[in-house]
Amino acid sequence: MTAIKETALQQIQGRTYKSLKVETRRTDKTFPLTSPQISAEVGGHLIEKTGAKADMHNPDLICWIKITQKNAYISTEKIQGIGGLPVGVSGKVLVMLSGGIDSPVAAWQMIKRGAKAVFIHFYSYPYTDKASLEKVIELAQILAVSNYRSLVYLVPFAELQQTIVTQTPAPFRVLLYRRMMTRIAERVATLVNAEALVTGESLAQVASQTLTNLRTIEAIADIPILRPLIGEDKAEIIEKAQRIGTFDVSTRPHQDCCSLFVPKHPATRASLAELADAESNLDIDALVETALNNLEKQMVG
Template structure:
């Protein structure tokens, strides 16, 4: 029977909690491959086996498994009886399908009752640098034979670490931050602030496209879109120029926290990197985070711009992020924003505002949209553009 053998790494280090992590990964793999011909997903010692029906959509199954966090690597192969002849036939068939100049057969005998040792099963040609490794994995009820390994995204299975809400600007940084939190097992919701009615729809359209793309790693996402232009205008009219950017960010955190709580988020996520812009100094980051008691996570805090861009390119968000738009971060920005705001200065500035009313205005005006992967099929049979 055709199968996909999925292996994990970090999950194996979880000790007494391992079964919970493995169960979540099995559930996520089932959800990711639903409707593609996977008949069974089974957890076995050190691996998960997806059994495939005849005619299963193997290419798409591989693509889905390759974007399932928690997967270290996986192989496509077959399950055979615990019989040396059957195992040998399967290994020969696997080798014949793999274009190569050299190969190695590497056996892992999890079932120690099997009469042959791993070296007795192995056959090797070019031991040091084989072009393809034929893997034979002997387990209590079956052997699995596969050729080669496909790298997975690693990390922890989505949802095992809980829910977070990411402030998504539409730029390069925040989509990378969201992706990194998914890799650490978080289910990520999104909040996008736009400058309407003072800006066009470009930033909103970018945010939707970015969330649609990122959803392939967690299968379902929610995006809140918040009109922020009038709130910014209120701040501009009442507070000193130098502290406006800090107050914008504090207001965003409060609104995002309120929206995140509706979905059970236990932390906020931002794309901030230390020293990258005026609002991202140690002093400003501290007073901004103090606006709300919810935990603020900054997964990019120690990365430089080149590293962030490289990861954006790897995950496929960079091309969308650099599209021109009018985002609220550049709206009403003073020429010389403070880089060392203090709690006292911020408190004095916010005393000129009805903070609760502004937060309520943003929350009440927010619009929610749900994204799923793959996108639903329209009546004409085409995928909707999420």
């Protein structure tokens, strides 16, 4: 106990306080004193040496003591960690990773809750540059710090987009892109045994993310689409991106496939009937199969 008391005194030196409290927890129940007895003895020593008052309810300073089988740990500060669950205990998800700010944060929030993330990225090279491909691999590497070895599926999407542009009404283009991405992603989810899709969508952030449009996009999916950021605004998402280390990569300029051939006036409240009619000229099964036949994959981390 002498060593514990002296070490506790050293720990509180240099701190500003008028009152203090000692809290003790024992994992080694064979220690000769109980937790309240340790707290009382150490607390009395600290009060005697510093002149501080004891305050059990609202102290200026708390000294924590943890007694284990071989050691005693003493601290006066608690640093908030990330928290969460071990990766994989909550199952596997397929994250639609765009290269922007939002989807990496959505991925991180699912990883934090114990989901193992597999990634899928749609790109429109050669109509866009390769920057989005490079960014997605870099973002997956950052997320692999928590997600460990991570599989990234890359889907060439340019030809499919051209088909949509030439055969469907302009206001529905982006929604039809998203529905086709969802169909393809769902097939890939089956390949990797993922139980849900994950997107970085936030309610009403852009035209395709109104409540009505989100409903019409997910209507063609047979597995859940999880949207961890649905109720967060951009400032909150940016703060998280900065905290997890993806913001600088996400904000490097790149051309996103969904920004290709964007109509001047996109539909903000498309109905299921309107989208079904817009897709009536498309051979959906053939388009999905073509995309899957050209699928590439990379392992990172």
